[in-house]
Amino acid sequence: xxxxxxxxxxxxxxxxxxxxxxxxxxxxxxxxxxxxxxxxxxxxxxxxxxxxxxxxxxxxxxxxxxxxxxxxxxxxxxxxxxxxxxxxxxx
Amino acid sequence: xxxxxxxxxxxxxxxxxxxxxxxxxxxxxxxxxxxxxxxxxxxxxxxxxxxxxxxxxxxxxxxxxxxxxxxxxxxxxxxxxxxxxxxxxxxxxxxxxxxxxxxxxxxxxxxxxxxxxxxxxxxxxxxxxxxxxxxxxxxxxxxxxxxxxxxxxxxxxxxxxxxxxxxxxxxxxxxxxxxxxxxxxxxxxxxxxxxxxxxxxxxxxxxxxxxxxxxxxxxxxxxxxxxxxxxxxxxxxxxxxxxxxxxxxxxxxxxxxxxxxxxxxxxxxxxxxxxxxxxxxxxxxxxxxxxxxxxxxxxxxxxxxxxxxxxxxxxxxxxxxxxxxxxxxxxxxxxxxxxxxxxxxxxxxxxxxxxxxxxxxxxxxxxxxxxxxxxxxxxxxxxxxxxxxxxxxxxxxxxxxxxxxxxxxxxxxxxxxxxxxxxxxxxxxxxxxxxxxxxxxxxxxxxxxxxxxxxxxxxxxxxxxxxxxxxx
Numbered sequence: 001x002x003x004x005x006x007x008x009x010x011x012x013x014x015x016x017x018x019x020x021x022x023x024x025x026x027x028x029x030x031x032x033x034x035x036x037x038x039x040x041x042x043x044x045x046x047x048x049x050x051x052x053x054x055x056x057x058x059x060x061x062x063x064x065x066x067x068x069x070x071x072x073x074x075x076x077x078x079x080x081x082x083x084x085x086x087x088x089x090x091x
Numbered sequence: 092x093x094x095x096x097x098x099x100x101x102x103x104x105x106x107x108x109x110x111x112x113x114x115x116x117x118x119x120x121x122x123x124x125x126x127x128x129x130x131x132x133x134x135x136x137x138x139x140x141x142x143x144x145x146x147x148x149x150x151x152x153x154x155x156x157x158x159x160x161x162x163x164x165x166x167x168x169x170x171x172x173x174x175x176x177x178x179x180x181x182x183x184x185x186x187x188x189x190x191x192x193x194x195x196x197x198x199x200x201x202x203x204x205x206x207x208x209x210x211x212x213x214x215x216x217x218x219x220x221x222x223x224x225x226x227x228x229x230x231x232x233x234x235x236x237x238x239x240x241x242x243x244x245x246x247x248x249x250x251x252x253x254x255x256x257x258x259x260x261x262x263x264x265x266x267x268x269x270x271x272x273x274x275x276x277x278x279x280x281x282x283x284x285x286x287x288x289x290x291x292x293x294x295x296x297x298x299x300x301x302x303x304x305x306x307x308x309x310x311x312x313x314x315x316x317x318x319x320x321x322x323x324x325x326x327x328x329x330x331x332x333x334x335x336x337x338x339x340x341x342x343x344x345x346x347x348x349x350x351x352x353x354x355x356x357x358x359x360x361x362x363x364x365x366x367x368x369x370x371x372x373x374x375x376x377x378x379x380x381x382x383x384x385x386x387x388x389x390x391x392x393x394x395x396x397x398x399x400x401x402x403x404x405x406x407x408x409x410x411x412x413x414x415x416x417x418x419x420x421x422x423x424x425x426x427x428x429x430x431x432x433x434x435x436x437x438x439x440x441x442x443x444x445x446x447x448x449x450x451x452x453x454x455x456x457x458x459x460x461x462x463x464x465x466x467x468x469x470x471x472x473x474x475x476x477x478x479x480x481x482x483x484x485x486x487x488x489x490x491x492x493x494x495x496x497x498x499x500x501x502x503x504x505x506x507x508x509x510x511x512x513x514x515x516x517x518x519x520x521x522x523x524x525x526x527x528x529x530x531x532x533x534x535x536x537x538x539x540x541x542x543x544x545x546x547x548x549x550x551x552x553x554x555x556x557x558x559x560x561x562x563x
Contacts, residue, residue, distance in 0.1 A: 016278050022537065024104070042098065075548070088502065
């Protein structure tokens with residue numbers, strides 16, 4: 001991907017930082033809700049200090065909510081379809 | 092800590108707001124970013140953060156000393172000591188065992204038994220990139236291109252800033268330190284460009300490089316003599332795509348992340364496999380390294396100022412050392428020498444510079460591309476093969492025409508095509524996409540990265556291999 005010369009760009013609106021923050025956190029929240037098992041697995045691999053243990057409990061709650069809403073299952077079905085199509089090793 | 096992981100996403104989710112909250116307090120912001128970078132580095136081996144610290148303190152002091160002396164000989168003496176110390180550190184960790192083994196083998200060949208022993212020490216990750224940054228700083232101070240900073244934090248920040256710390260791009264000291272003097276303007280965040288660099292990098296690394304590597308390339312390089320000629324040809328092109336997608340992914344993500352934090356890094360890749368000559372390739376591949384080698388090695392050696400023979404010699408020395416920088420093995424040295432020889436031959440034939448490309452006709456340009464791409468791909472075999480026997484076996488089997496069957500699955504062939512599209516699709520398509528993204532309403536701005544990362548996650552292999560250039 002070719003980088004654009006910064007001097008050739010028009011000045012950005014003052015809300016560039018706010019927009020960037022919304023994009024970053026919005027993306028992370030949507031990913032955490034739609035693939036909650038990844039967050040839970042990541043936290044489960046840690047040492048389990050009080051903060052991590054609390055975060056893990058939060059991730060479990062998030063996964064349960066996502067499962068009940070049928071969101072987490074979409075990801076699993078997507079992986080199954082991809083594995084069947086590609087022949088790649090399943091998790 | 093790898094970029095395409097949840098751990099890094101959480102790390103960045105903390106670093107991003109704190110960095111901007113501290114923006115008005117520039118010194119505290121730099122202290123925070125240094126602490127974050129050391130934490131990032133400590134994720135591999137915490138003890139090596141001491142090395143990072145020692146290098147920063149040493150080069151900070153050396154630069155002040157160089158600047159303090161008025162007499163050129165004294166300045167030069169300090170510079171040489173500092174360069175020797177930086178290279179000595181690199182040599183100890185990276186090259187000692189290679190040179191010890193080569194020396195013992197050489198004496199053994201003439202019947203003299205010499206045992207100088209090996210050292211058992213882990214190679215600190217990113218030591219080469221760390222050294223390049225340190226050398227750039229002290230040499231620029233010596234050349235008076237740059238005034239030395241009196242702030243140790245600035246040097247710790249420059250050498251250790253986490254986006255470029257592990258695998259570049261190599262950021263010049265004068266370009267980076269100029270960005271550390273005051274608060275950064277958030278209006279300079281180029282969101283569309285950063286988002287597409289990060290998404291493109293994730294796609295190239297997680298999908299293309301990983302599947303090409305684990306699904307095909309690793310297999311043919313593991314035992315080339317057991318593969319068919321066709322598989323070895325595919326393996327050669329596959330590795331060319333894999334290393335591009337792997338390395339450019341890292342630096343693309345690094346550039347995007349740095350920009351989100353308000354800092355500018357140089358471009359590192361510009362469609363390298365579109366090059367129509369080897370010289371053109373080096374203007375497009377790992378651009379921050381090739382310009383570093385030009386400015387800090389080739390030109391100090393004399394460049395092209397002292398006649399034809401000296402120019403050829405300087406090119407060969409530069410490329411041989413550039414090859415050896417990648418790793419302590421004869422294969423890397425051969426790879427560098429091959430590129431050096433190709434550059435010399437191009438100079439002999441007058442195939443050099445932009446004007447040469449512009450003056451060529453379509454057929455000559457196409458031929459130039461074809462020859463360059465074949466040469467670069469063949470040379471990558473030396474780069475990837477784990478031993479001399481491996482690359483000898485690779486070429487012997489590939490050129491034997493032993494069998495023309497292939498074990499490549501349709502999925503890997505599909506990934507191959509996806510990787511090739513990174514070079515085939517016109518650059519203006521990406522630029523248009525970025526522009527449309529910048530103009531899109533906020534919900535679309537959020538949905539685009541979410542959908543792309545979600546789809547990458549659906550198709551991602553179970554584990555992500557480290558980036559290839561981490562070992563350098």
